[in-house]
Amino acid sequence: MILKKKLKFYGIKDINQIPQLEHLSSDQKYAMQVISHILPFRTNNYLIEELIDWDNIPNDPIFQLTFLQKEMLEESLFERMSRALNGNHAPPELNQIIAEIRTELNPHPAGQLTANVPYYEGEVVNGIQHKYKETCLIFPAQGQTCHAYCTFCFRWPQFIGNADLKFATDESNRFQEYIKSHKELTNVLITGGDPMIMTASRLEKYLLPLLQPGFEHIHTIRIGTKSLAYWPYRFITDPDSDQILKLFEKVVKAGKSLAIMAHFNHWVELSTPVVKEAIRRIRNSGATIRAQSPLVKHINDDSSIWIRMWKTQVSMGIIPYYMFMERDTGAHAYFAVPIFKAFEIFRTAYTKVSGLARTVRGPSMSATPGKVVVDGITEVNGEKVFVLNFIQGRNSSWVKRPFFAKYSETATWLNHLEPAFGLNKFFYEDEMKFMAQRKSRDVKIENDFNYHSKLRR
Ligand SMILES: *Cc1c(COP(=O)(O)O)cnc(C)c1O
Numbered sequence: 001m002i003l004k005k006k007l008k009f010y011g012i013k014d015i016n017q018i019p020q021l022e023h024l025s026s027d028q029k030y031a032m033q034v035i036s037h038i039l040p041f042r043t044n045n046y047l048i049e050e051l052i053d054w055d056n057i058p059n060d061p062i063f064q065l066t067f068l069q070k071e072m073l074e075e076s077l078f079e080r081m082s083r084a085l086n087g088n089h090a091p092p093e094l095n096q097i098i099a100e101i102r103t104e105l106n107p108h109p110a111g112q113l114t115a116n117v118p119y120y121e122g123e124v125v126n127g128i129q130h131k132y133k134e135t136c137l138i139f140p141a142q143g144q145t146c147h148a149y150c151t152f153c154f155r156w157p158q159f160i161g162n163a164d165l166k167f168a169t170d171e172s173n174r175f176q177e178y179i180k181s182h183k184e185l186t187n188v189l190i191t192g193g194d195p196m197i198m199t200a201s202r203l204e205k206y207l208l209p210l211l212q213p214g215f216e217h218i219h220t221i222r223i224g225t226k227s228l229a230y231w232p233y234r235f236i237t238d239p240d241s242d243q244i245l246k247l248f249e250k251v252v253k254a255g256k257s258l259a260i261m262a263h264f265n266h267w268v269e270l271s272t273p274v275v276k277e278a279i280r281r282i283r284n285s286g287a288t289i290r291a292q293s294p295l296v297k298h299i300n301d302d303s304s305i306w307i308r309m310w311k312t313q314v315s316m317g318i319i320p321y322y323m324f325m326e327r328d329t330g331a332h333a334y335f336a337v338p339i340f341k342a343f344e345i346f347r348t349a350y351t352k353v354s355g356l357a358r359t360v361r362g363p364s365m366s367a368t369p370g371k372v373v374v375d376g377i378t379e380v381n382g383e384k385v386f387v388l389n390f391i392q393g394r395n396s397s398w399v400k401r402p403f404f405a406k407y408s409e410t411a412t413w414l415n416h417l418e419p420a421f422g423l424n425k426f427f428y429e430d431e432m433k434f435m436a437q438r439k440s441r442d443v444k445i446e447n448d449f450n451y452h453s454k455l456r457r
């Protein structure tokens with residue numbers, strides 16, 4: 001029997017209301033204040049009361065997951081922000097400093113802003129991305145926040161109210177026409193933020209149209225969510241929990257496959273009675289659950305954590321899916337794990353689980369040309385190399401064509417790698433450049449067009 005809990009968010013203004021934080025020194029609390037001007041901060045009562053081990057802070061992985069730490073900001077940037085707060089700046093000046101520091105944190109990695117924008121009847125469609133042929137990402141306008149914020153989140157700019165950096169659907173719902181007309185799509189991935197932050201009625205508005213005639217090509221609907229880790233009560237005792245599960249059942253009964261793409265970083269998130277019950281209820285609805293997570297220093301950079309996490313997932317009927325490399329944005333320097341180490345962690349864990357857990361792929365980098373996975377470290381003709389592979393490519397013919405990069409112990413991302421064997425570029429680079437030029441020209445033309453049509457109106 002799960003007792004009802006009411007969601008309570010905690011932001012930076014509430015940190016003195018969290019009794020457990022009395023363990024923290026005033027320096028640590030001050031650091032949180034400073035950094036919260038740059039990176040978003042939100043935690044909640046489930047994390048504080050049921051997941052964090054307060055006898056193990058600041059090292060507890062779940063504490064690191066949502067609580068800001070001084071080292072998340074490079075020292076010179078931290079000092080700059082700290083000085084700015086103690087100086088006599090008018091708000092516009094302070095905002096300018098904040099904006100400058102944020103710009104240094106690479107707020108939109110992997111060309112997210114322009115590279116994946118789709119068009120329908122010659123005009124930009126808001127709120128979707130169509131990068132890989134079969135899959136369209138949908139960013140519901142009402143789903144662009146989360147039950148708590150991961151300190152490593154690569155979508156952090158959208159939580160700090162910078163409208164330029166947001167993509168979200170608009171009232172026109174033209175994205176539905178786009179999906180209907182693109183018969184090469186086989187599935188959509190509803191993402192955010194976290195779509196499960198929406199009420200059941202809102203979520204229905206996104207899911208039910210996909211069950212209508214014209215969408216037969218969409219055989220799978222995925223929902224990307226961290227709610228099982230951050231607010232499992234969503235599926236049990238929230239006022240509309242039953243409506244959510246009925247909606248899931250309805251999607252399944254209509255003949256679609258419904259996949260909950262659950263974001264779990266640590267086995268602790270799978271250990272409470274409430275998450276177990278939430279998983280049971282979701283699976284009972286006929287939906288499947290797949291699990292994915294980035295590999296993050298201070299949170300899960302140890303193969304034993306992954307072994308236990310994947311085993312636990314399999315025993316609960318969850319399918320391990322992806323291990324991601326942490327993207328090069330925000331507090332990346334704090335969280336990044338070098339590629340060689342990520343591969344060792346993945347390999348060690350992978351060799352210690354049964355085939356049922358080896359559905360997982362990784363470590364994978366979601367980079368501009370595609371999802372690149374590290375398949376091995378080996379030596380060819382005396383040269384030590386990384387063996388790389390696309391598991392998704394901007395051009396699908398790039399997939400499963402092994403390519404090689406010089407071994408490195410410092411590289412943390414694809415763009416740090418150099419081609420092996422004396423080559424001066426990777427096989428996909430010319431085509432990628434050509435695609436990028438074509439895209440940016442299109443976007444420019446489109447912008448000019450919109451600008452002129454506004455002038456005419
Ligand atoms: C990962 C990803 C997908 C889904 O890829 P799958 O391999 O089918 O899970 C779709 N679009 C983008 C932009 C992605 O990064």
Ligand code: SF4
Nearest residue numbers: 146149150153193226
């Ligand atoms: S749940 Fe996902 S979108 Fe939300 S803060 Fe975490 S990583 Fe970012």
